[in-house]
Amino acid sequence: MALDRLPTGVRERLGLLAFALGVALAGAFRLVLALTPDAVVAASIVLLGELGDKIALAAALALAVGALTAAVVVGLLAGRRAERLSVAVATASVLVVLVTLAFSGASRAGIGASLVAGGCAGLALAVGASVAGLGWRSDGAVATDRRAALGSLATALGIGLLGAVLRRPTPDDGQTPAEADLELSSTEREVIDAALSTAADRSLDVDGLEPLVSDSFYEVDINQLNPTVDRESWALTVTGAVDSELSLSFADLRERPTEHQFVTLRCVGESLNGYKMDNALWTGLSVSGLLDEAGPNGRYVVLRATDDYFEEFPLSALRRGFLAYGMNGEALPRRHGYPVRALIPGHWGEINVKWLDEIEVRDEPLKGYWERRGWHGTGPVNTVAKLHARTRDGDRVRVAGHAYAGTRGIDRVEVSTDGGDSWAEATLSEPLPGEDVWRQWTYAYPSPGRKHEVVVRAVDGTGTVQPRTRADAFPSGASGWVSVRVDPSNLG
Ligand SMILES: Nc1nc2c(c(=O)[nH]1)N[C@H]1C(S)=C(S)[C@@H](COP(=O)(O)O)O[C@H]1N2
Numbered sequence: 001m002a003l004d005r006l007p008t009g010v011r012e013r014l015g016l017l018a019f020a021l022g023v024a025l026a027g028a029f030r031l032v033l034a035l036t037p038d039a040v041v042a043a044s045i046v047l048l049g050e051l052g053d054k055i056a057l058a059a060a061l062a063l064a065v066g067a068l069t070a071a072v073v074v075g076l077l078a079g080r081r082a083e084r085l086s087v088a089v090a091t092a093s094v095l096v097v098l099v100t101l102a103f104s105g106a107s108r109a110g111i112g113a114s115l116v117a118g119g120c121a122g123l124a125l126a127v128g129a130s131v132a133g134l135g136w137r138s139d140g141a142v143a144t145d146r147r148a149a150l151g152s153l154a155t156a157l158g159i160g161l162l163g164a165v166l167r168r169p170t171p172d173d174g175q176t177p178a179e180a181d182l183e184l185s186s187t188e189r190e191v192i193d194a195a196l197s198t199a200a201d202r203s204l205d206v207d208g209l210e211p212l213v214s215d216s217f218y219e220v221d222i223n224q225l226n227p228t229v230d231r232e233s234w235a236l237t238v239t240g241a242v243d244s245e246l247s248l249s250f251a252d253l254r255e256r257p258t259e260h261q262f263v264t265l266r267c268v269g270e271s272l273n274g275y276k277m278d279n280a281l282w283t284g285l286s287v288s289g290l291l292d293e294a295g296p297n298g299r300y301v302v303l304r305a306t307d308d309y310f311e312e313f314p315l316s317a318l319r320r321g322f323l324a325y326g327m328n329g330e331a332l333p334r335r336h337g338y339p340v341r342a343l344i345p346g347h348w349g350e351i352n353v354k355w356l357d358e359i360e361v362r363d364e365p366l367k368g369y370w371e372r373r374g375w376h377g378t379g380p381v382n383t384v385a386k387l388h389a390r391t392r393d394g395d396r397v398r399v400a401g402h403a404y405a406g407t408r409g410i411d412r413v414e415v416s417t418d419g420g421d422s423w424a425e426a427t428l429s430e431p432l433p434g435e436d437v438w439r440q441w442t443y444a445y446p447s448p449g450r451k452h453e454v455v456v457r458a459v460d461g462t463g464t465v466q467p468r469t470r471a472d473a474f475p476s477g478a479s480g481w482v483s484v485r486v487d488p489s490n491l492g
């Protein structure tokens with residue numbers, strides 16, 4: 001290799017550069033992936049104060065790259081001293097594992113992620129060294145030690161693979177635990193089955209359009225693995241500014257009158273035409289009875305969860321809230337908050353706290369998990385009409401989607417096929433019972449034969465047209481009209 005002809009010093013420097021680059025890329029990527037958003041964002045926020053989401057992430061990246069570079073430099077020095085590539089690889093890998101562990105914690109997922117990061121770092125080092133033909137012989141001779149390089153490579157690969165296996169969620173992750181059966185009475189079953197078949201009947205039959213009860217419900221978590229909650233030892237407490245604090249077991253909640261409600265959720269962080277908006281039939285009980293028993297004396301409430309997530313909002317919104325332990329006729333799945341989650345009608349998803357275990361009433365407001373990171377997601381949802389399906393319907397083009405405006409409801413959806421000059425009214429699905437449920441819409445028009453822009457907008461139940469002004473999701477939810485380019489020659 002031409003590198004052999006370069007002076008040793010230059011070769012060493014080239015090698016160092018290759019290591020550093022490789023490790024920074026592979027390692028930093030893994031590390032940042034493993035640590036974002038929870039551990040690193042939290043650590044940076046503690047270090048930097050609440051400077052906001054973007055600064056925290058940038059700091060996290062700098063911190064990660066800095067820590068990794070330090071680990072690699074120390075590894076290289078050790079390798080050089082021992083005149084062995086394997087020592088450099090081993091030292092750097094171990095240091096990277098330790099650095100990552102310090103951030104991610106010694107959970108199964110944390111250990112897995114750390115081993116992956118260490119493996120990546122070792123791999124990058126071994127590859128970098130082999131490419132540069134480095135062997136750290138003190139006499140400066142070319143000492144491409146293939147055996148050592150291959151050995152180091154294999155070891156690093158092994159560490160990384162072991163980590164990847166550990167990191168993989170267990171097969172039942174996100175599923176409902178076997179012991180979770182709700183033991184619904186036959187009347188409860190009938191009510192649920194009837195509601196679900198109503199939803200199926202009222203769903204518009206358009207190719208590629210998700211039905212009124214979502215086939216797959218989106219998931220947003222602050223942690224990589226779902227908390228495992230033992231339903232039998234779990235309790236929900238009502239604390240803080242109340243006349244009498246309460247502690248309720250799952251059986252206590254289950255004894256109370258059961259209700260079934262369709263409720264739609266939407267994440268404040270999703271893009272305008274994104275897919276983090278879904279609907280389900282939930283089974284549970286209304287919160288108001290519990291609140292009346294506790295006798296609240298404050299205007300704010302904090303919902304807290306077993307994953308240390310918490311969100312604060314006005315008590316008045318919780319009064320209309322719902323505690324769900326069932327979803328579409330089954331026990332609430334782990335990924336959606338088993339055993340109990342909150343549903344707050346008309347509000348962004350983030351205050352619909354999963355794995356709920358405490359309702360704290362307060363006199364004073366407090367910033368919740370996402371508000372500390374700069375988001376404003378505790379209020380009512382923005383109105384939106386999404387366009388998710390387009391098909392050929394004879395010689396017409398058919399477009400369809402969902403519209404949602406929280407408790408304001410959807411009055412109509414309007415479609416423009418000429419970029420916003422003229423508007424036509426779409427057909428809506430028949431409404432489902434409930435005060436916080438989305439609708440489907442569909443519209444068919446003669447194909448113009450060429451590519452064209454289709455724009456949709458919803459009008460909510462108060463007669464307000466979805467605002468045209470575009471905004472990103474951060475910090476208060478995406479807004480604007482969804483506009484999609486449709487190519488008739490490309491439709492199924
Ligand atoms: N305990 C807990 N509750 C949580 C979250 C979380 O990370 N932890 N994520 C919130 C966010 S941002 C949203 S949008 C909804 C999503 O609910 P889903 O995952 O059931 O769709 O849950 C909210 N409740």
Ligand SMILES: [Mo]
Pocket residue numbers: 220266267268269349350
């Ligand atoms: Mo969210």
